[in-house]
Amino acid sequence: MCKMSFKKETPLANAAFWAARRGNLALLKLLLNSGRVDVDCRDSHGTTLLMVASYAGHIDCVRELVLQGADINLQRESGTTALFFAAQQGHNDVVRFLFGFGASTECRTKDGGTALLAASQYGHMQVVETLLKHGANIHDQLYDGATALFLAAQGGYLDVIRLLLSSGAKVNQPRQDGTAPLWIASQMGHSEVVRVMLLRGADRDATRNDGTTALLKAANKGYNDVIEELLKFSPTLGILKNGTSALHAAVLSGNIKTVALLLEAGADPALRNKWCRLQQG
Template sequence: MCSIKETPLANAAFWAARRGNLALLRLLLNSGRVDVDCRDSHGTTLLMVASYAGHIDCVRELVLQGADINLQRESGTTALFFAAQQGHNDVVRFLFEFGASTECRTKDGGTALLAASQYGHMQVVETLLKHGANIHDQLYDGATALFLAAQGGYLDVIRLLLSSGAKVNQPRQVMSACAERWAGRACCPGDGTTALLKAANKGYNDVIKELLKFSPTLGILKNGTSALHAAVLSGNIKTVALLLEAGADPALRNKANELPAELTKNERILRLLRSKEGHRKS
């Protein structure tokens, strides 16, 4: 293993992989003086650099010269993770042809599927699922691919994940493997939030409409609030109306014993909530 700080030729190889200079990269590799799996001080390989940048020709050259596709950086990231994160579907497909694994995890539990979902790369998500990526992957804080896609408002990704079996009501809660890591913290990130609550908070109404097709929970979640409370707090009247039409109860109280109407001074939202309350009572 060599370091770019120690070997000028390796430094040049990393530059070539980053810039997509295939001729220089090939020249350096063929010289026999640069290891194809050379790493920098963080464990980054030439293949990771080329995959992140989306230089498919350099990726192909490195793999054909024997680069180890599934090597992991200190953070746990792989060439596949970087390609998925950046949306380079041609690189992702090529890496799979040579045995890329979807099971490698980063230190926070990240996988290629989670990264692609978080950044809205629908074609990459589709490719990953076709090659065995686990639809139920979660970060160690409990965030699923569906949660991450909802957080970003990526409707096409959400449709694909739901049609592929993603659980609409899967809460964001800490996985047992890392429970000890979060023990004693004042605010645990695995707070029971769902994709619907996140979309309601952000005002992603098209996402909410899609999620509602799969009967998400409209009541109080484990974190003590509801999607309706979140929508009211966000001040988006269209989101509030959408949830009320779907059956959200304006009389629900959160863990602080607050009604949704008590969380806003927006007169339009208040009238909407009160009209629904009156309709329920009648």
């Protein structure tokens, strides 16, 4: 279990934080060896020296702090740990080192974040691979339901997505609002991600809680490359229960090339007149 305790800041402790942040190993060792700076001293937010050094990627400082007895799994006020910060910033050497001394993948932030979720969100493929090898849960979710795959899809990190899918990530696992990884990739215009997820069984016509689909969102944004990938896996355009179609969304957004693409794909030509009126008006 990850515990949190706070200790009062001192001028020497502040100097130690500066040394950890800048990677000044000599100064850090001098302060720690003086016996006047606790290796687990914290700032006002509960940040430790080890967290600071891990965030900055100063592996020598991280090693010194751990060897001097720093508690690897202490959590900040927000719930973040040294492992979380190293993973978030893509410092794979630090991540590997921390695992060698018992770093936990189970500590969570206030929004449910874990090291795996952070690494996936920022596209750090090597870190994701290291975390999975050391027991990180591929099905970790933020409290809003976002998975590692969802966060990687949002950022368009294709190598991370391939790794997560090959490791057992659920391609259709939505957030609580019904947004699936394919939907968010389509909204962001990541056509290669869309293609890979469709090949791995993503449901093209899955709807969000508001009833929108990946195709409709891509049409609304004018992402023609995404639309072409979506149509390859199903030529049907689909109309929502409220009568909204992808063509309708493209018309309202004024995406001329998207309108043309959808009409060529067989969208309802009855909407052509509405488009012409908008063009003339």
